[in-house]
Amino acid sequence: MATLKAEGLTKRFGGLTAVRDVGFEARPGEILSIIGPNGAGKTTVFNLLTGFLRPDEGSASLDGKPLAGLSPEARCEAGLVRTFQIVQPFKGLSVLDNVVMGAMLRAGSVKAARIVAHRVLEELDMLSLLDTPAGSLPIGDRKRLEMAKALATGPKVLLLDEVMGGLIPVEVKRMIAFIKALRDRGLTVVVIEHHMSAVMQLSDQILVLQNGQPIATGTPAEISRNPVVLAAYLGPNFALAGEAAC
Amino acid sequence: MDIYLQLALSGLFIGGIYALISVGLTLVFGVLRVVNFAHGEYLTIAMFMTYFLFHTAGLDPFLASVIVVPLMFLLGLVTERLLIRPTLDAPHVVQVFVTFALSVFLQNVLLALFTSDFRSVRTAYATAAFQIGPLYVSWLRLAAFLAAIALAVGIALFLKYSYMGSAIRATAQDRRSARLVGINVDRVYAITFALGCALVGAAGVLLSPLFPVNPYTGADMILVAFVIVVLGGMGSIGGAVLAGLMIGVVESFSSYFLGGEMKQFVYFICFMLILAIRPVGFFGRKGAEVMDVT
Amino acid sequence: MSPPAPTIAGTLWRPALGFAALALLPLVFREPFTLGMVTLSFIGAASSLAWNLSGGYAGQLSLGHAAFFGIGAYASTLLFLKAGISPLIGMWVGAAISAVSAAALGAITMRLKGSFFVMSTLAFGAVVHITAVNLRDVTGGSSGLAIPLQPSLGNLVFADKLAYAYVALGLVAAYYVLTRALAASKIGYALVAFRENDDAARALGIRTLPVRIGIFALSAAMISLCGTLHAQYFLYIDPDSVMSLNLSLNLALMAIVGGLGTAHGPIIGAMLVTAVSFAMQAYLGNQISGLTQIAYSGIVIAVLLAAPAGLGPALGRLVQRRLAWQR
Numbered sequence: 001m002a003t004l005k006a007e008g009l010t011k012r013f014g015g016l017t018a019v020r021d022v023g024f025e026a027r028p029g030e031i032l033s034i035i036g037p038n039g040a041g042k043t044t045v046f047n048l049l050t051g052f053l054r055p056d057e058g059s060a061s062l063d064g065k066p067l068a069g070l071s072p073e074a075r076c077e078a079g080l081v082r083t084f085q086i087v088q089p090f091k092g093l094s095v096l097d098n099v100v101m102g103a104m105l106r107a108g109s110v111k112a113a114r115i116v117a118h119r120v121l122e123e124l125d126m127l128s129l130l131d132t133p134a135g136s137l138p139i140g141d142r143k144r145l146e147m148a149k150a151l152a153t154g155p156k157v158l159l160l161d162e163v164m165g166g167l168i169p170v171e172v173k174r175m176i177a178f179i180k181a182l183r184d185r186g187l188t189v190v191v192i193e194h195h196m197s198a199v200m201q202l203s204d205q206i207l208v209l210q211n212g213q214p215i216a217t218g219t220p221a222e223i224s225r226n227p228v229v230l231a232a233y234l235g236p237n238f239a240l241a242g243e244a245a246c
Numbered sequence: 247m248d249i250y251l252q253l254a255l256s257g258l259f260i261g262g263i264y265a266l267i268s269v270g271l272t273l274v275f276g277v278l279r280v281v282n283f284a285h286g287e288y289l290t291i292a293m294f295m296t297y298f299l300f301h302t303a304g305l306d307p308f309l310a311s312v313i314v315v316p317l318m319f320l321l322g323l324v325t326e327r328l329l330i331r332p333t334l335d336a337p338h339v340v341q342v343f344v345t346f347a348l349s350v351f352l353q354n355v356l357l358a359l360f361t362s363d364f365r366s367v368r369t370a371y372a373t374a375a376f377q378i379g380p381l382y383v384s385w386l387r388l389a390a391f392l393a394a395i396a397l398a399v400g401i402a403l404f405l406k407y408s409y410m411g412s413a414i415r416a417t418a419q420d421r422r423s424a425r426l427v428g429i430n431v432d433r434v435y436a437i438t439f440a441l442g443c444a445l446v447g448a449a450g451v452l453l454s455p456l457f458p459v460n461p462y463t464g465a466d467m468i469l470v471a472f473v474i475v476v477l478g479g480m481g482s483i484g485g486a487v488l489a490g491l492m493i494g495v496v497e498s499f500s501s502y503f504l505g506g507e508m509k510q511f512v513y514f515i516c517f518m519l520i521l522a523i524r525p526v527g528f529f530g531r532k533g534a535e536v537m538d539v540t
Numbered sequence: 541m542s543p544p545a546p547t548i549a550g551t552l553w554r555p556a557l558g559f560a561a562l563a564l565l566p567l568v569f570r571e572p573f574t575l576g577m578v579t580l581s582f583i584g585a586a587s588s589l590a591w592n593l594s595g596g597y598a599g600q601l602s603l604g605h606a607a608f609f610g611i612g613a614y615a616s617t618l619l620f621l622k623a624g625i626s627p628l629i630g631m632w633v634g635a636a637i638s639a640v641s642a643a644a645l646g647a648i649t650m651r652l653k654g655s656f657f658v659m660s661t662l663a664f665g666a667v668v669h670i671t672a673v674n675l676r677d678v679t680g681g682s683s684g685l686a687i688p689l690q691p692s693l694g695n696l697v698f699a700d701k702l703a704y705a706y707v708a709l710g711l712v713a714a715y716y717v718l719t720r721a722l723a724a725s726k727i728g729y730a731l732v733a734f735r736e737n738d739d740a741a742r743a744l745g746i747r748t749l750p751v752r753i754g755i756f757a758l759s760a761a762m763i764s765l766c767g768t769l770h771a772q773y774f775l776y777i778d779p780d781s782v783m784s785l786n787l788s789l790n791l792a793l794m795a796i797v798g799g800l801g802t803a804h805g806p807i808i809g810a811m812l813v814t815a816v817s818f819a820m821q822a823y824l825g826n827q828i829s830g831l832t833q834i835a836y837s838g839i840v841i842a843v844l845l846a847a848p849a850g851l852g853p854a855l856g857r858l859v860q861r862r863l864a865w866q867r
Contacts, residue, residue, distance in 0.1 A: 050743065052739070052742075052743075071742070072742040072743055072745075073742050073745050073746065073747045074745075075745075076742075076743065076744060076745030077745050081743065081744070081745070082743055084739070084740070084743070088737050088739055088740035088743070089737070089740070090732070090733060090736035090737050090740060091736060091737070092736055093732065093736060097729075100729065101729060101733050101740075101741065101744055101746065102744045104726055104729055104730070104744075104746065105744060105745040105746070109726070110724060110725060110726060110729065113726075113729075149740070149744060150743075150744070152744075153744055153745055275655075281655040281658070281659070329841065329845070332845055333844065333845070336844075337599070338599060338601070338654045339595075339599060339601055339796070339800060340844050342601050342654075342655075342658055343601075343792065343796060343840060343844055344840075344841060344844050344845070346603065346789070347789075347837040347838075347840035347841045347844070348837070348841065350786075350789060350833055350836070350837040351833075351834060351837035351838060351841065353830075353833075354830030354831075354833040354834045354837065355830075355834055357830040358830050358831060358834065469662070469663055469666060472659045472662075472663065473663075476656065476659070480655075507670065507674050508674075510663075510666050510667055510670045511667055511670065511671070513663065514663045514664065514666070514667040517659075517660065517663050518648055518660070521648050521649055521652065521656060521660065522648045525651070525652050525656070
């Protein structure tokens with residue numbers, strides 16, 4: 001299990017600074033949530049962490065080992081895996097084959113990968129969908145598939161980009177329970193989420209971004225009472241909702 | 247020394263027309279994200295049109311442009327509607343092979359109609375020239391060059407300042423957002439593709455009095471257009487113009503020193519060098535073309 | 541327990557039956573004209589299988605594969621004519637040259653998005669073709685090279701044309717088995733992952749670049765062997781017949797028609813395309829130049845617009861719909 005650490009991450013696109021000086025430490029057995037309004041730079045942070053973008057400044061490390069210069073593939077091999085906000089299934093392939101793709105990383109053969117994929121799909125209660133083409137799944141199942149693919153790689157750190165988006169309340173509840181179970185297994189989990197009640201139930205730590213900059217960090221209780229956050233983002237009614245959820 | 251200057255000048259002149267061919271190609275790629283492999287055949291078609299207008303109606307090639315360019319625009323609209331639009335969301339293989347098959351189709355239709363004989367437009371003023379110091383300048387080539395550059399600049403201004411131009415640029419940036427702000431993306435695609443064809447049509451008109459045409463002319467030209475588009479940065483108009491002029495000069499020198507048959511070889515080497523050293527070209531946006539971050 | 545892989549393992553009796561049927565074809569169609577058709581469709585099938593490995597499974601569309609076909613044809617022929625080396629050895633030299641040049645080309649262009657790769661293969665094909673035409677001292681230029689008719693196994697020249705059909709069929713079978721084996725392996729999965737969604741593949745730690753380059757080289761070597769066989773069959777080669785753009789297009793066309801990224805697709809496609817082209821040649825002759833190409837490219841466009849996944853799968857769906865309707 002591993003600790004993911006980011007320090008001073010900064011990314012500029014032309015004149016626009018998408019992410020400025022973002023730092024955090026996500027520890028094993030802990031769920032860190034990154035929240036903020038649309039365009040706050042949350043997904044860019046994931047892209048920087050997973051090597052899809054190169055930071056202009058700052059660095060990230062996994063268990064003290066710097067990630068700089070590593071390709072997305074190499075980072076995944078090191079145990080850092082992500083899901084995409086806009087889900088990226090292999091559309092033409094079956095659900096099983098999608099997950100097999102993930103399992104291939106640490107499996108010696110296709111056969112071994114298929115066994116791993118099966119196990120993961122069972123955990124996510126998706127066994128009935130094995131042969132369904134990924135392109136024809138409804139959004140809720142696509143989100144679960146995205147998760148299954150990532151888990152099949154056998155990660156130490158899981159970065160989840162809005163896995164609750166588009167889910168119905170029952171599905172959200174299941175997803176929350178599942179993510180908590182992953183944490184209790186000792187995984188380090190970082191989530192980007194808009195679903196506030198889910199964030200409040202899940203998080204051990206919350207990092208709030210606005211316009212690419214961190215404006216607050218703390219526990220859900222602290223964040224829900226933080227006046228800066230309330231003013232900037234959550235809205236006046238939120239404190240009540242947050243307390244109700246906790 | 248004089249010979250170098252003369253070579254540079256003639257390379258520059260032909261480069262202007264290469265640039266115009268490439269501007270059409272790069273525009274279509276930049277907006278629709280489709281490489282039109284039949285672009286060269288549109289050049290051939292425009293040259294044939296000019297040839298027949300010249301020989302049957304006695305129309306001067308420069309005047310023929312008034313008919314040829316709108317016809318090419320129309321042809322572009324039809325192609326976009328029939329072949330490009332239905333395949334825009336299709337897998338890459340379908341997009342590539344549709345335009346590639348179109349190229350083979352058109353080439354062979356032309357072959358069946360006109361055989362592989364070369365046909366030339368011989369104007370009375372073809373050999374008119376003047377001298378500046380040691381340099382020998384053909385009026386025709388100079389006029390073609392100036393017209394090509396004027397058109398390339400014109401299209402750039404159109405993109406920058408007209409409403410349609412802004413819509414095209416917005417769509418090139420992000421088709422979803424463009425749709426959200428009320429831009430008719432389908433219309434933008436149709437117009438862009440047709441513009442690309444009109445530009446290559448204009449290039450065909452300008453090329454007609456300089457080069458004979460046969461059904462393979464466009465296929466020979468398309469390779470150089472690819473090199474130029476990649477060198478300039480795919481989707482960049484300014485890049486295409488600059489690269490077109492450069493490749494024109496390179497070709498002019500290589501033909502002189504290595505012989506004309508080596509032309510393709512030189513293109514290929516240029517192409518590989520660009521891809522190996524700077525795959526985004528002069529003005530390409532980084533990340534648009536390169537997949538691996540490493 | 542892991543379930544069977546529906547895409548890959550399947551049942552074996554169907555391909556076995558298919559190949560048994562193919563083996564009968566040369567005996568059934570024994571007339572020189574029809575035997576030629578069968579033999580060429582086999583060579584086409586093997587070539588298209590080679591193309592399909594990279595073009596179909598990985599989606600790396602090469603429009604320059606004819607260059608590797610031609611390298612194979614010229615390497616074995618030149619080694620035989622100039623140095624007396626048997627084509628049985630020469631073909632491997634050609635395959636090695638093809639593999640190395642493919643790997644070099646791929647290493648430069650495969651880091652880039654699809655269109656660049658397509659353009660670079662097109663340019664590569666053109667350059668090899670031009671080189672073969674212009675190196676008159678070595679290749680004989682446009683007038684080509686003839687291989688003397690001295691039948692012997694060592695010369696890979698047979699008096700009975702039937703032998704070529706079975707050698708070609710052997711190649712088809714070998715390539716089919718190789719394709720199935722690769723498709724079912726980690727390599728096959730990596731290729732498909734890249735084709736389907738390369739960002740997703742990278743996020744899951746799948747390194748596709750070395751695999752794609754390796755497969756491109758293998759594919760080039762495979763088609764190179766087909767080039768040698770083609771030369772031995774016709775006993776004559778020239779740049780237009782063994783390295784033209786039309787040849788590259790045809791290989792792709794066969795795979796597209798039969799179904800891209802499947803092991804049987806190129807074989808079915810090769811049969812259909814070759815039969816159609818022979819039929820057209822028989823009925824239309826060469827009255828109007830380019831008529832075959834017009835029909836070909838028209839068919840490709842129609843197939844792509846109507847059934848982007850190929851005729852094979854589309855026909856399958858049609859049959860299923862019929863059956864469902866009857867029930």
